[in-house]
Amino acid sequence: MGADLAGADLEGTTLREINFQGGDLKGAKLCNTDLMKTNLKDANLRGAKLNDADLTQADLTGADLTNANLRGAQLIQACLKQATLCNSTLRDAVLQRADLSRANLQGAHYTEEQLATAYASWSTVR
Numbered sequence: 001m002g003a004d005l006a007g008a009d010l011e012g013t014t015l016r017e018i019n020f021q022g023g024d025l026k027g028a029k030l031c032n033t034d035l036m037k038t039n040l041k042d043a044n045l046r047g048a049k050l051n052d053a054d055l056t057q058a059d060l061t062g063a064d065l066t067n068a069n070l071r072g073a074q075l076i077q078a079c080l081k082q083a084t085l086c087n088s089t090l091r092d093a094v095l096q097r098a099d100l101s102r103a104n105l106q107g108a109h110y111t112e113e114q115l116a117t118a119y120a121s122w123s124t125v126r
Contacts, residue, residue, distance in 0.1 A: 002043060011049075090114065 002023030014034040021041045031051040035058050042062040052072040061081045065088050072092045082102045090110040095118040 006044075 002021055004024045005020075005028055006024045006026040007028060008025070009029045010033055011029045012032045015038055016034055017037045017039075018035075019039045020043050021039045022043060023040070024044045025040075025048055026044045027047045027049075028045070029049045030053050031049050033050070033053045035050075036054050036056045038055070038058045040058055040060045040063050043060070043064070045060075045063055045065045045068050047067045048065070048069070050068055050070045050073050053070070054074045055078050056074050056076045057078060058075075059079045060083050061079050062083060063080070064084045066084055066086045068085070068088045070093045071089050073090075074094050075098045076094055076096045078095075078098045080098055080100050080103050083100075084104045085108045086104055087107040088109070090108055093110070093114065095110075095114050098118045100115070100118050
């Protein structure tokens with residue numbers, strides 16, 4: 001089982017290449033946090049504040065990002081396969097070469113231009 005950091009204030013910290021797989025980060029404050037190459041597979045990030053966070057090459061496979069704020073986040077080459085992004089804010093996030101295969105984007109706030117630079121199996125994105 002992953003770490004329990006629900007509601008933690010980790011704003012502005014460096015958490016590069018840490019294994020948070022299956023962790024509970026529900027409602028955590030991760031604004032301006034360096035999460036480059038971090039393992040967040042199957043992590044609970046519901047309602048997390050990830051504004052301007054660097055998630056470059058992070059693995060968010062199966063992560064729950066429902067109601068998360070990812071405004072301005074760097075998601076370059078991030079893996080978001082089967083991630084749940086329902087009602088999340090992705091405005092101004094950089095999704096260049098991010099993998100959104102089978103991600104659930106229902107109700108998420110983003111622009112078509114943002115998704116144009118991401119990789120996805122569009123027939124399976126909900």
